[in-house]
Amino acid sequence: MSTTVIQHVLNRLRDIGVRHVFGVPGDYAFPVNDAIAEHPDIQWIGSCNELNAGYSADGYARVHGVGAVSTTYGVGELSAINAVAGAYTDHLPVFHLVGMPKMPVQAHHSIVHHTLGNGEFDLFLKMSEAVVCASAIMTPQNVASEVERLIAAAFYHRRPVYMAFPADLATMPMVGSAPPIPAPASDPAQLDAAVQAVADMLGRAKSACALPGVLTARSGLADEVQRFLDATGMPFATMMADKGVLNEEQPAYSGMYDGKLMNEGVRRFVEGSDVVVLIGALMHDFNSGAFTAHLDPGRTIDIRHHHVSVDGMTYQSVEMKDLLAALTGTLPRRQWPHIPAEVTRMAPAGGSAGDSITAENLYPRWEDFLRPDDILVAETGTVSMGLAFAKLPSGATFHNQTLWGSIGWATPAAVGAAVAAQDGRRVVLITGEGSHQLTAQEISQFGRYGLRPVVFVLNNHGYLIERLLCKHPDIAYNDLADWRYSDLPKALGCEDWFTARVSTLAELDRAMDAAGKAGTGCYIEVMTDTYTAPPLAGQLHDNIESLYST
Helix, strand or coil, rough: CCHHHHHHHHHHHHHCCCCEECCCCCCCHHHHHHHHHCCCCEEEEEECCCCHHHHHHHHHHHHHEEEEEEECCCCHHHHHHHHHHHHCCCCCCCEEEEECHHHHHHHHCCCCCCCCCCCCCHHHHHHHHHHCCEEEEECCCCCCHHHHHHHHHHHHHHEEEEEEEHHHHHHHHHHHHHCCCCCCCHHHHHHHHHHHHHHHHHHHHHCCEEECHHHHHHHCCCHHHHHHHHCCCCCCECCCCCHCCCCCCCCEEEECCCECCHHHHHHHHHHHEECCCCCCCEEECCCCCCCCCCCCCEEEEECCCCEEEECCCEECCCCCHHHHHHHHHHHCCCCCCCCCCHHHHHCCCCCCCCCEECCCHHHHHHHHHCCCCCEEECCCCHHHHHHHHCCCCCCCCEECCCCCCCCCCCCCHHHHHHHHHHCCCCCEEEEEEHHHHHHHHHHHHHHHCCCEEEEEECCCCHHHHHHHHHHHCCCCCCCHCCCHHHHHHCCCCCCCCCEECCCEEEHHHHHHHHHHHHHCCEEEEEEEEECCCHHHHHHHHHHHHHHHHH
């Protein structure tokens, strides 16, 4: 039998690693939905809504390297567009598959459901163009070449792409063929010049520090960065969005750099280095300590996906992978200055059994709870601001949405991460109850698909980060409906889960001990007072002017 348009696209997505597609069905997308459900190598993962499906594809791509989400035309794709935008800002190759009305309906400008009633059918594609790096409407004639173009674009830019399938064309046989587009290679002359420039700058330096960033993880180059650091002996620190890119259980790790807001010893070490090597790190507001980080451009080497800047000169057509390999083989190992490893850990977890739960005794306990190879998903807000300063055990990774910062992201993203990590790695989701209320229904997917995460919901009676940033902390819009969060798993189909609601350290310690031993999913509601916040959140409150004025 001939391969249809949608079958060919799914086969190519399978070839690049997609094994699951998250989505919500819809009539215009039935040909796409059917093909996914019937594909022998790809599993359909149903989500509670399209936004959550997009968030799950985001989480899946963070762990697996590539993700996919399927929605219907108009109402479905616009519901998902916020999640696609988040994947765009976080440099995640997510394929958005959209089912469209049939071509005769479009040609006749028919007034049909899921449209604006104006007979125009390209409006939603245009809306999506701002949050994807490439898009196409798939036809039998163009699918062979267009799918290769979109795959190449997604991996070149590490961004989402948009694929639309008219319902009648999706099931037609494809016409023609096209080879995969090879990954770009560096220009040899530019690469040689860049290597020499980096070697010259480091050769003059007496101290240096690397800041490996999230772009290295998105490109699958963490091992190459580690080899570069091992070969040169260079220490490294990480910023908030970049935490967990490299193993923190090594002598080279210097801690979290967050400008003037936190870890003064780390700030002095990084900013005082003769050379700072940025490797795929981006200096946005929350990565730079509310713009309090000060890196001298004249002492900074900035390595990006496809270029590098050294001492005011930018070398184009230099691929990060090629540059790291060349530097690893060229630069000598040196005894660069380091800072003591003890500054990278939180203070020991303290408190007595009957004490209430505070930030000072909670976050160190979460740090101690983590195991090697854990996948930690931390929600936007005070949770991620506290956990960013926990030292991760070997192989553990940290995921948050630092730049886009869409509350509610973490719960469905953890679903996607858990689907991607069915290899024994444990997913730990830690979210605030305000964010959780936006997407809590996705807890049901953990039970539905037999996934066993550990979920902590921090209940501090409202939007704490908003209270800390706004003019009137107790204003009505920061309040929330009072849910019994620990009752949700059973109501959402997670019948055999361990659940608990804790408000003292004794209760918390017992629950965490039980969660560490459980063979099921776990859900722990952690009760604190309204203004229990980690230090960084308080620092942001004190530095609002720099956060919003730069």
